[in-house]
Amino acid sequence: MSNRNIKILSFITLVAVFALLPLVLSTYRLGLVTSALILAMLAMSANLLLGYLGLASVGQATFFGVAAYAVAIFTRHWGGASWSAMGVGLLAALATGLVVGPLAIRTRDIFFLVIMLAFCQIFYGVTYRWRSVTGGDDGLPGLARPDLIPGLNLNSPVAFYGLVVLIFLLVIGAFWLLVNSPLGLALKGIKDSETRMRALGYNVWLYKYLTFLISALIGGISGVLHAYFYGCPNPADFSLIHSSSALLMVILGGPGTLFGPLVGSLIIVFVRDIVSSFTDRWLIFLGLAYVCTVLFFPAGLLVTLRKWRKDAR
Amino acid sequence: MEFWIIQTLNALSFAMLLFLLCAGLSLIFGLMNILNLAHGSCYLIGAYVAFSVDNWSGNFFLGLLSGAVAAGAVGYILQRFLLRRVYGLRLLQVLLTFGCMFIIGDLAIIIWGADPTTLRKPEWLEGAFNMGGIVFPKYRLFVIAVGLFIGIGLWLFQEKTKWGAILRASVDDEQMARAVGINVPVLFTTVFVLGVALTGLSGVLGGPFVGVYPGVDLDVLLLAVVVIIVGGLGSMKGAFFGSIIVAALDNFGKALFPELAMFTIFAPMAIILALKPTGLWGRVL
Numbered sequence: 001m002s003n004r005n006i007k008i009l010s011f012i013t014l015v016a017v018f019a020l021l022p023l024v025l026s027t028y029r030l031g032l033v034t035s036a037l038i039l040a041m042l043a044m045s046a047n048l049l050l051g052y053l054g055l056a057s058v059g060q061a062t063f064f065g066v067a068a069y070a071v072a073i074f075t076r077h078w079g080g081a082s083w084s085a086m087g088v089g090l091l092a093a094l095a096t097g098l099v100v101g102p103l104a105i106r107t108r109d110i111f112f113l114v115i116m117l118a119f120c121q122i123f124y125g126v127t128y129r130w131r132s133v134t135g136g137d138d139g140l141p142g143l144a145r146p147d148l149i150p151g152l153n154l155n156s157p158v159a160f161y162g163l164v165v166l167i168f169l170l171v172i173g174a175f176w177l178l179v180n181s182p183l184g185l186a187l188k189g190i191k192d193s194e195t196r197m198r199a200l201g202y203n204v205w206l207y208k209y210l211t212f213l214i215s216a217l218i219g220g221i222s223g224v225l226h227a228y229f230y231g232c233p234n235p236a237d238f239s240l241i242h243s244s245s246a247l248l249m250v251i252l253g254g255p256g257t258l259f260g261p262l263v264g265s266l267i268i269v270f271v272r273d274i275v276s277s278f279t280d281r282w283l284i285f286l287g288l289a290y291v292c293t294v295l296f297f298p299a300g301l302l303v304t305l306r307k308w309r310k311d312a313r
Numbered sequence: 314m315e316f317w318i319i320q321t322l323n324a325l326s327f328a329m330l331l332f333l334l335c336a337g338l339s340l341i342f343g344l345m346n347i348l349n350l351a352h353g354s355c356y357l358i359g360a361y362v363a364f365s366v367d368n369w370s371g372n373f374f375l376g377l378l379s380g381a382v383a384a385g386a387v388g389y390i391l392q393r394f395l396l397r398r399v400y401g402l403r404l405l406q407v408l409l410t411f412g413c414m415f416i417i418g419d420l421a422i423i424i425w426g427a428d429p430t431t432l433r434k435p436e437w438l439e440g441a442f443n444m445g446g447i448v449f450p451k452y453r454l455f456v457i458a459v460g461l462f463i464g465i466g467l468w469l470f471q472e473k474t475k476w477g478a479i480l481r482a483s484v485d486d487e488q489m490a491r492a493v494g495i496n497v498p499v500l501f502t503t504v505f506v507l508g509v510a511l512t513g514l515s516g517v518l519g520g521p522f523v524g525v526y527p528g529v530d531l532d533v534l535l536l537a538v539v540v541i542i543v544g545g546l547g548s549m550k551g552a553f554f555g556s557i558i559v560a561a562l563d564n565f566g567k568a569l570f571p572e573l574a575m576f577t578i579f580a581p582m583a584i585i586l587a588l589k590p591t592g593l594w595g596r597v598l
Contacts, residue, residue: 107590114538122579244411283419290412294405
């Protein structure tokens with residue numbers, strides 16, 4: 001079977017699994033899967049920068065949080081839940097990317113990393129202090145979900161799960177098309193050697209900027225869904241835990257792969273659920289997960305497991 | 314006039330605290346190319362251990378010493394057993410040090426609880442000096458003195474001693490330093506431990522006016538990050554002048570435009586970044 005057929009087959013299997021899950025899982029577990037899918041999209045936005053430009057962003061939560069707040073503020077001030085709020089959320093994330101991007105992509109390596117960290121914290125600080133608009137650390141509770149189609153309310157967990165799955169599949173499909181398009185190939189070239197691509201006549205800056213914007217948009221999609229899922233954006237949306245978890249999920253699953261972020265986010269979300277059922281101090285376990293990933297699966301779980309299987313043969 | 318003098322002294326004391334905080338981060342980066350994101354945790358460990366020792370013994374200086382030693386010990390474990398395995402792999406270093414930050418932060422909550430506390434000042438540093446009508450807290454003058462003392466000491470060490478020469482040689486060309494017989498791994502561990510101990514020291518000194526609370530690790534990490542963005546990573550001069558700039562912006566920003574407190578640090582940072590991505594005194598990598 002050709003590589004392409006395998007991809008299509010695994011995609012169909014994935015859709016089938018997603019369709020069956022609501023029949024098998026309890027509402028609570030379905031919520032966990034929903035949450036993992038949302039975070040997987042945040043991880044994908046980090047993966048785009050990391051796997052295809054070689055830039056580690058410790059600030060993806062910037063777009064996530066901005067989109068979440070934009071949805072809630074728009075819904076609050078312009079009366080009632082509506083689909084347009086989602087659009088506003090995405091536009092807000094994109095606008096943030098437009099402004100932050102030129103500053104961030106000027107830098108490389110460690111400087112990119114600390115700059116994204118700093119920007120994320122600016123937004124955290126602003127949302128924390130600007131009480132009149134953002135509600136400070138109380139957040140903006142009571143965000144209502146719009147009707148999926150007239151009559152079918154998204155408040156049902158299964159309907160919301162369905163929407164998230166649909167959007168996730170669209171995003172992952174678009175991601176696949178993107179990285180296999182001429183743009184994606186140019187990105188791989190840039191990752192290998194920026195100088196060479198520049199010599200070939202590519203406008204490297206523009207490619208990087210575009211990628212940054214797409215990454216901001218994917219992060220925004222994740223943030224919008226997150227806002228609806230919890231119904232209450234709060235400053236913690238900008239937290240370092242979100243930003244760094246996105247990176248952890250990518251590494252855990254395998255950077256530069258299509259399904260790596262999903263595998264990573266499922267692991268983290270379920271491990272978090274199990275650990276927090278017996279202790280409040282689950283960050284210790286998250287920290288241990290970081291350390292163990294680095295020590296035992298530095299190339300990503302999928303890649304390492306594949307290697308082990310090969311060695312066993 | 315009095316306002317300006319007091320605010321300048323305030324800014325200067327905060328600057329010296331920042332310098333002690335960032336010197337280690339910068340030294341470690343300059344020598345080993347490691348960005349230690351658990352840096353804030355070392356500050357936190359220094360402050361909390363000093364708090365416990367001070368409460369137990371009633372001696373601030375015993376606290377100061379044990380805070381620095383405890384942070385240094387954490388640094389030793391971090392460098393010797395963890396970071397050494399991911400030498401040169403930037404992303405893995407980031408994840409590893411983040412992980413350690415979460416672990417240390419949560420352990421601190423288990424050991425010392427989640428309530429914010431402040432460290433006690435030693436008795437003879439309580440109260441204020443009256444210098445010709447200008448009243449200024451003794452403790453802050455003490456911090457300025459310690460910061461300047463250590464800053465000058467570090468400079469003399471780097472420029473005037475044999476060990477400083479070895480350090481500079483290893484920063485400039487590690488391979489060549491190895492070739493002429495410098496034991497670079499030992500040097501790395503030593504510098505790492507010293508840098509982190511310095512951070513622990515800044516935690517103890519900062520304890521009485523910044524306070525010690527869960528989350529302080531991230532707060533100081535962020536300040537340190539801003540200083541190294543402004544001053545340039547890996548340069549001691551950058552850490553020193555970057556600290557002064559950031560402290561001045563923070564202090565005068567809070568005093569003159571309290572509602573814009575966040576922006577008075579970050580907006581100039583963004584401007585400097587746009588003009589000079591490696592920071593004002595940074596090395597080009």
